[in-house]
Amino acid sequence: MTDTTQTVDIPHLGGSTVGYRFGKPYDPSLPTLILNNSFTTSAELFRPQFADEELLKVANLLAIEPYGHGKTHPTYRQFTYWDSAIANLQVLDALGIDQAFAMGTSQGGWIVTQTAMLAPDRIKGIIPLGTSMDRESQQSQALGCWDGTEFCTPAIDALAESVPDDWVVPDEFVIGVLDAxxxxxVSDEDRAFWLDVYRRNYSGDAGRERLRICSINLRDRDSLLARLNSLTCPVLWIHGTADSVYSVANAENGIARFTGSKDAQLKVVEGGQHFLSASDPKEVNAAAVDFISKWK
Structure with missing residues (x-):
């Protein structure tokens, strides 16, 4: 498998190397769409977007891997989702891009929202996919969402001790993420593909530590609900009815909090899974084309 993800250096967190990938050579005449991937995946999650000619016609697709994911590593050993939002902006700086739209799957949904909060003059609109703006709260579970503490805590505990250089992420961790x-x-081919990606990204003691911090960030993140009214850019939240992690009811509660947005809409995809950009790219890509065309 050929990995076309490149890296760029930014100053955040003591100096960081950030993994990024363009869908095709950068065209300054087109708007840019940042793509932030879901929990413990990589820029490879957006293969269906990179293969969509209609989407490539309307925007530069720029996948940026959050801290602890793919090729993105800081000098400092701790990081949060807010740091990944800052990294988005510093990657734009490094690449000479002034403004962008931003789309994120699951955790990528709140990273792009945080990015827009940090720099409202630079993010022209956001497309959160299969996400939640809440922490792992009782309200979230009451609205039909998963118990993220129950999912993450066993892995956090199991990854607490140092491991030898030949350690690789357990298959059951990867399969658990893919199933969720x-x-x-998930086809057999995709399962084998992602097992290979995870084994390369999470190996040795440094890989163990990154995987643990990513799991802590997912479980212990802060709620964004009280901050959402500060956003003014347009929002298109896309959510699948078969999402086993976050419910449509939770998405309805979340989108209603974007009271300062010039336009905040929820699009529901019948049968759509949690990693919506990968499970239902036809619907997601078409909606992104319309959104960017409208607000560019």
């Missing part, structure tokens, strides 16, 4: 994100839509 893609349900029964």
């Amino acid at each position: 994100g893609l349900g029964d839509s």
